[in-house]
Amino acid sequence: xINRLLVAxxxxxxxxVFATCRAxxxxxxxxxxxxxADAPFVAEADHAVRLPGNTxxxxxxxxxxxxxxxxxxxxxxxxxxxxxxxxxAEFAAAVSDAGLTWVGPPAxxxxxxxxxxxxxALLAEAGVPxxxxxxxxxxxxxxxxxxxxxxxxxxxxxxxxxxxxxxAEAVASARREAAAAFGxxxxxxxxxxxxxxxxxxxxxxxTHGTVVALGERDCSIxxxxxxxxxxxxxxxxxxxxxxxxxxxxAAGRAVDYVGAGTVxxxxxxxxxxxxxxxxxxxxxxxPVTEAVTGLDLxxxxxxxxxxxxxxxAATPPVDGHAIEVRLCAEDPAQGFRPATGTLHRFAxxxxxxxxxxTKGLRLDSGVTDGSTVGVxxxxxxxxxxxxxPTRAEAVRALAGxxxxxxxxxxxxxxxxxxxxxxxAEFAAAEADTGFLDRHPEVFAPLLPADRxxxxxxxxxxxxxxxxxxxxxxxxxxxxxWRNVPAFPQVTRxxxxxxxxxxxxxxxxxxxxxxxxxxxxxxxSADGPSAGPAPVADADRSGQPPTVELVQATPDxxxxxxAGVRRAFRVHRxxxxxxxxxxxxxxxxxxxxxxxxxxxxxAAGSLLAPLPGAVSRVHVAVGQRVAAGDLxxxxxxxxxxxxxxxxxxxxxxxxxVPAGGQVDTGAVLAVVNPEEDPR
Numbered sequence: 001x002i003n004r005l006l007v008a009x010x011x012x013x014x015x016x017v018f019a020t021c022r023a024x025x026x027x028x029x030x031x032x033x034x035x036x037a038d039a040p041f042v043a044e045a046d047h048a049v050r051l052p053g054n055t056x057x058x059x060x061x062x063x064x065x066x067x068x069x070x071x072x073x074x075x076x077x078x079x080x081x082x083x084x085x086x087x088x089a090e091f092a093a094a095v096s097d098a099g100l101t102w103v104g105p106p107a108x109x110x111x112x113x114x115x116x117x118x119x120x121a122l123l124a125e126a127g128v129p130x131x132x133x134x135x136x137x138x139x140x141x142x143x144x145x146x147x148x149x150x151x152x153x154x155x156x157x158x159x160x161x162x163x164x165x166x167x168a169e170a171v172a173s174a175r176r177e178a179a180a181a182f183g184x185x186x187x188x189x190x191x192x193x194x195x196x197x198x199x200x201x202x203x204x205x206x207t208h209g210t211v212v213a214l215g216e217r218d219c220s221i222x223x224x225x226x227x228x229x230x231x232x233x234x235x236x237x238x239x240x241x242x243x244x245x246x247x248x249x250a251a252g253r254a255v256d257y258v259g260a261g262t263v264x265x266x267x268x269x270x271x272x273x274x275x276x277x278x279x280x281x282x283x284x285x286x287p288v289t290e291a292v293t294g295l296d297l298x299x300x301x302x303x304x305x306x307x308x309x310x311x312x313a314a315t316p317p318v319d320g321h322a323i324e325v326r327l328c329a330e331d332p333a334q335g336f337r338p339a340t341g342t343l344h345r346f347a348x349x350x351x352x353x354x355x356x357x358t359k360g361l362r363l364d365s366g367v368t369d370g371s372t373v374g375v376x377x378x379x380x381x382x383x384x385x386x387x388x389p390t391r392a393e394a395v396r397a398l399a400g401x402x403x404x405x406x407x408x409x410x411x412x413x414x415x416x417x418x419x420x421x422x423x424a425e426f427a428a429a430e431a432d433t434g435f436l437d438r439h440p441e442v443f444a445p446l447l448p449a450d451r452x453x454x455x456x457x458x459x460x461x462x463x464x465x466x467x468x469x470x471x472x473x474x475x476x477x478x479x480x481w482r483n484v485p486a487f488p489q490v491t492r493x494x495x496x497x498x499x500x501x502x503x504x505x506x507x508x509x510x511x512x513x514x515x516x517x518x519x520x521x522x523x524s525a526d527g528p529s530a531g532p533a534p535v536a537d538a539d540r541s542g543q544p545p546t547v548e549l550v551q552a553t554p555d556x557x558x559x560x561x562a563g564v565r566r567a568f569r570v571h572r573x574x575x576x577x578x579x580x581x582x583x584x585x586x587x588x589x590x591x592x593x594x595x596x597x598x599x600x601x602a603a604g605s606l607l608a609p610l611p612g613a614v615s616r617v618h619v620a621v622g623q624r625v626a627a628g629d630l631x632x633x634x635x636x637x638x639x640x641x642x643x644x645x646x647x648x649x650x651x652x653x654x655x656v657p658a659g660g661q662v663d664t665g666a667v668l669a670v671v672n673p674e675e676d677p678r
Contacts (some may be wrong), residue, residue, distance in 0.1 A: 001185075001306060001470060002026055002076060002077040002101055002103075002302055002305065002306060003027060003076055004026070004027040004028075004029060004046075004073065004074055004075045004076055004077070005017070005021055005026050005027070005028055005029065005049075005075060005076075005077045005078070005079055005103070005302075006028075006029035006030075006031065006066070006069060006075035006077070006079070006080055007028065007030060007031075007041075007078075007079045007080075007081055007144060008029075008043075008060070008066045008069045008079070008080050008081065008084065008085055008086075009043060009060065009079075009080060009081025009082070009083065009084055009086070010032065010033070010036055010039065010060060010081075010084075010366070011036075011039065011041060011366030011367075011375065011378075011380075012041075012364050012366035012380070012381075012382060012383065013082055013083075013112070013282075013284075013366075013640055014030060014041035014045075014081060014366075015040060015041045015044060015355060015365075015366065016121070016298065016355045016364055016366070017079050017081065017298055018030075018041065018044050018045060018355075019298075019354070019355035019356055020296055020299050020302070020355075020356070020612075021302075023296075023299075023356070023461075023539075024299065024302065026302070027046045027047070028041050028044075028046045028047070029045060029046065029047045029048070029049065029069065029070070029073045029075045030044075030045035030047070030048040030136065031047070031048070031049050031050075031051050031059075031060070031065070031066065031069045032048060032051060032059075032580055033048070033050075033051050033053060033055075033058070033059040033060065034052065034053060035054045035372075035374050035376055035377075038365065038372075039366070039367075039371065040367065040371065042367050042368065043514040043526075044048055047073045047206055049069035049073060051069070051074060053067050054374075054376050055376055056084060056376070056377070057271070060084040060085070060418075061084055061085060061101075062089050063085065063090065063094050064089075066078065066091070066095075067095070067098055070095075070098070070100060072452050072492065073097075073541045075100065075103035076100060076101060077102075077103055077302075077305065078095045078100055078101070078102060078103065079103040079298075079302075080103070080104055080270040080281065080360060081281075081282070081299070082094075082279075082281050082282055082283065082284060083378065086104070086280075086282075087110055087113075087114055087279070087281055088110070088114075088237075088246040089107040089108070089110040089111035089114060092104060092105075092106070092107040092109075092110055093107040094428070095551055096567065097475070098288070101305050101306070102305065103259070103301050103302060103305040104260075104281060104305075105141045105255075105257055105258050105259045105280045106256070106258055108329050109256065109257055109280055109543070110280045112255050113151060113255065113257055113277070113279075113280050113347070114151060114280070115151070116148065116149075116150045116151075116188060117133070117135060117150060117181075117188055117275055119277065119278060119600075120133060120275065121304040122254060122255070123250075123251050123254055123275055123278075124275075125254075126251060126253070126254040126347075127245050127247070127250055127276045128250055128254075128277060129247065129272070129274050129325070130272060130274055130275050131190045131191045131193070131274040131275075132190065132191045133188055133189070134188065134189045134190070134192075134643070135188050135189075137167055137168070137171055137189060137386065140164070140167065141187060142163055142191070142194075143161065143163060143164060144160060144161060144162040144192040144194070145160075145161050145167075145172045145189045145190065145191060145192050146158060146159070146160055146161070146189065146190055146191075146192040147159040147160075147161060147167075147170050147171055147187055147188075147189050147642075148174070148187060148188055148189070148190065149174060149177070149178035149181070149182060149185075149186070149187055149628055150178075150184065150186040150187060150188055151182040151183070151184035151186060152176060153288055155222070155225030155226035155227075156177055156178060156181040156182065157174040157177045157178035157181065157187060157225055158174065158224075158225035159171075159173060159174050159177070159188055160191075160192055161189075161410060167189075168402070170447070171187060171189075173640065174187045175187055175627065176337050176615070176632075176640070177371070177640055179433050179578060180635065181512075182420070182460055183524040188273065188507055191456075191503070193266050193268050193274070194431055195268075195269050195432045195434060196266045196267060196269075196433055197220045197234075197265065197266070197431075197432050197503060198218070198219045198220045198222065198227070198265075198266060198267075198276075198387045198433055199217070199218050199219070199220075199234045199236065199264075199265050199266075199267045199273065199366075199406070200216065200217050200219060200243060200262050200263060200264040200265065200283070201213050201215070201217075201244055201245055201247075201248035201260075201262065201263045201265070202214040202216070202217065202260070202262055202283070202289045202297075203215045203248050203249060203251075203252045203256045203257065203261050203262070203263060203305075204259070204261070204297075204300060204304070204310060205252050205256075205257040205259060205261070205310075206258060206262055206308070206309050206310045207258055207304065207307055208305045208309045208310075210309065210310050210313060210314060211249050211252040211253050211309060211567055212249065212313065212314060212315060213245035213248050213249050214289055214293055214295065214297075214315065214316065215232055215233055215246075215289055215316075215318055216232065216233060216234045216236070216241060216245070216292060217230050217231060217233075217234060217288055217289060217313060218230070218231050218232075218234035218235065219264075219285060219433050220418055220433050220435065220494075221426070221431055221433050221435055221436070222436070223336070223436050224626065226328075227284070227285065227326065228325065228326050228328070228413065228417065228420075229323065229324070229325050229417065229420055229421070229426075230284075230285035230288055230323070230324045230417075231288055231294060231323040231324070231381065231391070231394075232288035232289050232291070232292050232318075232321070232421065233318050233321070233502050235391070235429040236267070237271075237490040239362065240267070240271055240273070241320070243273070244265060244273060245315060245655045247265070247273075247275070247549055247621075248263035248265075250602060251275070251278055257280075258304060259280075259301055259305070260281065260282045260283075260286070260297055260300065260301050261277065261278060261279060261280050262279040262281075262283045263278050263532065264276040264277050264278070264595050265277065265663050267594050273580070282297060282298070282301065284339075284380075284383065285324055285383075287322070287357075287362060287364060287383060287385045287608070288323065288324045289322075290319065290357040291320070291322035291357055291358070291359070291362065291387040292318045292319055292320065292322050292357075293317075293319075293384060293389070294319065294357055294562070295316065295357065296356065296357055296378070297418050301653045305555050306656070315603050319564075320359070320386070320387055320388060320390070320394070321383055321388045321389070321390060321391040321393075321394045322386065322394060323385070323386055323391075323394045323395060323398050323421075324383050324384065324385040325398065325402065325417045325421070326382075326383055327380070327382045327383070327384060327385070327402075327407070327411050327412055327414060327573070328379045328381060328383050328410060328412060328427060329341075329379045329380075329381055329382050329410045329411065329412060330379055330411060330413045331411035331496045331609075332411065332413070332415065332416070332443065332445060332496075333411070333496050333498070334411075334609045335412060336416075336443075337609050337610055337625060337634070337636075337641060338375075338610060338636060339373065339410050339610065340373050340374055340375055340381040340410070340564040340610055340611060340664070341372075341373055341409050341410040341411075342370065342371070342372050342373075342409050342410070342563070343367055343368075343369065343371045343372075343373065343381075343407070343408070343409045343410050344369065344370070344408045344409035344571070344573045344576075344578070345406050345407070345408040345571055345578070346365065346367055346368055346369055346371070346381075346382075346406075346407060346408075347369075347403065347405060347406045348363050348384060348401060348402075348404075348405040349401065349404050350400075350401055350404075351363045352413070355600075360386075360387060361384070361385070361386055361387075361397065361398075361401055362385040362386075362387070363382060363383075363384055363385075364382060364383045364385070364498045365381060365382030365383075366380070366381060366382065367381050367382065367603050368472050372610070373410050375610065375612060375636050379408075381407075381412065384398065384401060384402065386398035386401065391429070392427070393622075395421050395422075395426070395427060398421055399418050399421040399422050400537045400617065402414055402417055402418050402421075403418055403446070403584075404580075404584070406569070406571070406578070406580055407585075408571055408573070408576075408578040409573065409576070409578075409585070411496065411587075413484050414585075415444075415445050415447075415584065415585075416442060416443055417444040418446055419441070419442035419443075419444070419446070420435075420436075420442050423439060424443060425439070445583065445584060445586075446584030446585070447581070447583050447584030447586050448583060448584075451581075451583045451584070452495065452520060452586060453503070453518035453520055454502060454547075454559065454561065454566070454568075454581070454584050454671060455494050455507065455568065455579040455581055455588070455589060456491075456501045456503050456520075456579075457503055457516055457518065457519055457559070457653045458557040458559065458568035458579055458581065459491075459493065459503075459572075459577045459579050460489070460491040460493075460503040460505060460590055461505070461513075461552040461557050461568035461569075462552060462553070462554055462555065462556070462557050462568075462572070462577075463491065463554075463572065463577070464489065464507075464552070465552040465553050465554050465557075466554035466572065469554060484676075487506075488504040488505055488506040488515060488516075488517075489504070489505055489506065489507075490503070490504050490593075491503045491590065492500065492590070492591040492593075493577070493588040493589060493590055493591060494588065494589040494591055495530070495584045495586065495588060496586060496587050500520075500564065500591070501513075501518055501519070501520045501588070502518060502519040503516070503517075503518050504516065504517045505517075506523035507549070510514070511549070511551055512546060512548070513547060513549035516547060521553070538558050538581065545561055545562050546561075546562050547559050547560065547561050547562075547596075548560040549589070550565060554570070554572070555569065555570055555571060556568070556570065557570060566581060566582050566583075567581070567582065568580065568581040569581070575589050575590045575591075576588070576589055576590075577589070578591055601654070602652075602667075603672070603673075604649065604668050604670050604671040604672050604673060605653065605667050605669075605670050605672075606631070606643055606646070606662055606668050606669045606670070606671065607636060607664075607665050607666065607667060608662045608663065608665060608666045608668055609634075609641065609664065609666075610636050610664050611636060611643075611661075611662065611663050611664055612634045612635055612636025612641070612661070612662060613634070613635050613636070613659065613660065613661050614632055614633070614634055614635075614656045614657065614658055614662065614668070615633045615634070615635040615640065615659075616629050616632060616633045616658055617631075617632045617633050617654060617657065617658050618631060618632060618633070619632070619651050619654070619669075620651065620654070621651050621652065621653065621654055622650065622651065623650070623651045624648075624649070624650050624651075624652070625645040625648070625649060625651060625671065626645065626648050627644075627645055627646065627647045627648050629642050629644065629645045630642050630643070630644060630647060631644065631651070631654075631669050631671075632647055632654070632656075632668060632669060634668070642667055643669065645671050645672065647671065647673045647674075648673065648674045649671040649672050649673040649674050650672050650674070651669060651671055652670040652671065653667070653669060653670035654668075654669050655667055656668055656670075657667070
């Protein structure tokens with residue numbers, strides 16, 4: 001029996017395992033880096049051990065530190081979670097050699113599936129269908145192809161190549177990313193299937209020789225080859241489903257599999273499918289399988305690790321439909337680069353349960369209000385899962401919950417997820433892995449541009465209400481009220497994209513909104529705009545709509561817009577103002593009325609979009625470059641971020657050498673534009 005379990009991981013998966021342990025009466029041990037010292041998973045553990053340092057290489061990837069933590073706390077078992085050491089055969093063997101119970105497959109199975117090429121050869125002998133594969137790029141003649149890391153998953157090191165001229169750089173870049181993520185830069189290349197769907201089968205094995213399929217999942221909605229939407233069951237015909245399950249079970253039996261695993265396939269439009277990889281761990285998307293089967297997969301992992309037989313010998317029946325989205329800290333205004341900061345509010349209404357199977361809405365998160373999102377780890381904040389009797393109901397429930405949620409302080413991919421769920425192609429279950437490439441419209445924010453002025457007005461009125469509530473004298477007078485009505489109150493905000501919105505309003509002596517106007521697009525990150533953007537719901541004369549103030553408190557504003565009431569929730573933290581309304585959410589920064597002078601950047605300066613390290617510098621000072629040329633590579637949150645020349649010109653400055661650390665806004669390079677010869 002397992003009595004005290006150490007989870008060799010962090011964040012959401014650590015909390016998920018701890019939840020099942022509490023239900024089973026198993027004590028828990030957390031390990032944490034310095035950056036994670038105040039994280040929710042550490043507070044929830046019965047025991048916690050500090051791993052000095054911040055980077056994964058210093059902390060969560062150190063086998064000896066994990067074993068030492070187990071020894072010091074008296075843990076008798078180790079659960080690896082997913083990521084980090086979860087698919088490290090050396091770690092699995094070291095845990096077993098130390099006399100501890102390893103909650104996972106045998107080291108031999110991990111090693112066999114960890115080498116993607118070896119896995120393909122082994123499973124091909126077991127009858128699992130395979131794609132054409134190359135290890136020597138010079139042998140490739142047919143395109144498109146997909147470059148993949150041999151030692152890992154999660155989209156790390158993947159590159160789609162459609163032209164032979166781009167293959168060498170794609171292979172080199174994939175090797176660097178794979179080496180950084182997994183410590184192994186080995187890559188291979190396989191045929192890329194257009195309009196393919198990513199369908200995977202959850203398998204489970206025990207020590208008594210049983211291997212079963214627990215159903216399949218569709219994980220086709222991907223960005224940067226990383227899944228962001230997953231569902232169970234997959235929308236496939238019964239014959240395809242049966243063949244998928246049979247192939248997955250054959251893969252498990254070929255390596256004497258024990259514990260939770262996932263066999264991933266690429267499903268072609270023809271109905272053919274091909275083996276992609278086998279993940280020898282619990283998957284991020286396991287909650288959708290739990291939702292439709294009612295099984296707690298972590299509980300099954302622990303029982304199997306204790307030597308118990310699986311409670312089923314065949315695929316269990318499926319009830320209803322479940323869909324999961326991965327909420328990530330990513331900034332849409334910066335091309336969805338990973339975002340950092342403090343989560344001032346993290347709230348999802350209507351959650352039925354967290355970290356356990358449920359019928360309804362489930363939230364598995366690694367963060368809470370006040371959590372800090374740093375640069376050292378993956379950008380995923382949480383997983384939100386909706387179960388319903390039908391797929392259409394699950395889609396609608398999940399989109400609605402995301403829309404009503406409040407995520408303040410760190411930019412997220414929430415709007416993208418909602419637009420995907422509400423798209424016609426997804427609703428028709430016709431999406432494939434190229435969905436996001438074909439539908440750039442889903443990257444637009446939920447809040448339409450012509451509704452931003454109303455959100456800014458709500459922010460200004462809430463701030464005015466807060467000032468009046470705090471006023472020591474004349475608190476009964478409306479904010480900014482004057483006997484001379486010619487001068488309105490003026491508040492200026494910076495929007496999430498750097499543009500400015502100026503709000504002008506005047507209240508009469510009763511507190512009613514007597515006049516208002518906004519001037520969007522006053523300035524932007526690219527300089528002055530061509531002119532004011534349209535005002536929300538403006539009539540044909542360009543005048544703002546008729547708006548009446550129904551209620552204004554420091555955290556809630558209700559406006560009557562042309563006879564329709566709209567309620568806005570307003571949350572202020574310092575100069576940051578977060579507005580959640582019926583049309584979408586936005587974050588604003590109130591600008592000072594009298595700004596202090598600031599240092600002017602040199603023309604052509606390229607700034608760091610987030611904290612990170614300059615991994616490589618590709619040019620030299622004085623070198624002539626063309627627009628789009630790669631200047632340097634910034635590495636942050638496990639990803640490479642290319643910094644490109646914005647225009648033709650000459651490199652004037654490169655202040656940060658390779659290996660140098662930078663904060664957000666640091667100057668990475670300065671390119672002096674070429675003068676137009678005309």
